[in-house]
Amino acid sequence: MTGPPPAAILSRWAREQARLKGGVVREDTEEWQKEPSFAGLQRVGGVDLSYIKGDDSRACASLVVLSYPGLEVLYEDCRMVAVSAPYVAGFLAFREVPFLVEAVQRLQQEEPGLKPQVLLVDGNGLLHHRGFGVACHLGVLTDLPCIGVAKNLLQVDGLARDELHREQIRSLQREGDTFPLTGTSGSVLGMALRSCNSSKPLYISVGHRVSLETAVRLVQSCCRYRIPEPIRQADIRSREYIRKQMCSPVKVPSSGPERAPCPRLGKVTGDLICFRRP
DNA sequence: GCGACAG
DNA sequence: ATCTTGTCGC
Ligand SMILES: [Mg+2]
DSSP states (O other), X not given: OOSOOOHHHHHHHHHHHHHXXXXXXXXXXXSGGGSXXXXXXXXXXXXXXXXXXXXXXXXXXXEEEEETTTOOEEEEEEEEEEOOSOOOTXXXXXXXXXXXXXXXXXXXXXXXXXXXXXXXXXXXXXXXXXXXXXXXXXXXXXXXXXXEEESSOOOXXXXXXXXXXXXXXXTOOSTTOEEEXXXXXXXXXXXXXXXXTOSSOEEEEEEESSOHXXXXXXXXXXXXXXXXXXXXXXXXXXXXXXXXXXXXXXXXXXXXXXXXXXXXXXXXXXXXXXXXXX
């Protein structure tokens, strides 16, 4: 899995996105979504993957479920996974979504009572080159309501990180302030949101089974800090999982060819060793 | 043709 | 995404 995918693969992926896009529901479908304070909403999920610096094959996928409105962690699932696709802007889902679907299925299997009523996804939904970002992709594959939450603007359909955009950002004065992200086509693809007094906005878009207005309102209500708590917890916990793994004692086989799990360590045999950052 | 480009 | 501790500021 080295280098960019051939054009034939990207073409196949784009066709897959076009096919699945038909399943996206961009309206509210749940009763709690219509309530002023989301009465009836009890569990909000967050997903994310963390990667290892020099390792392009392993990552930690995490799914957390938080109580609502308390935002306390009710469930955590962190798992090392073998990444098979490189990151390509516009095709993030083909890198991350398989592991997220697995995590949702594990949750369904092991703790069905904790299944989240909505999932906040680290990335975009409709705010995407072909209108089918990772939040739509995960939503359609799991049929769970999903919201796309991006930390940076994906430049698509005329949207750019230009001076006009920076000026619009400056116009967001108070927490909760927003401005629409309108594509050349004239349709609103998403919303920039000022969360928790951060001058850097979040980019919210519809994933599945939720309206843009509800998506913005819910994300806003899940923010203790700039990043909404479900995604922040998934991010923190997946990163921590990797860190602990790298620092945990490892048994090196004393028999067979002498080989160090980490090249930097040089020759190692026998006893327990402990990995540390370089 | 060139540059931009979620994580 | 990742490399990175403490530190300056509200
Ligand atoms: Mg992330």
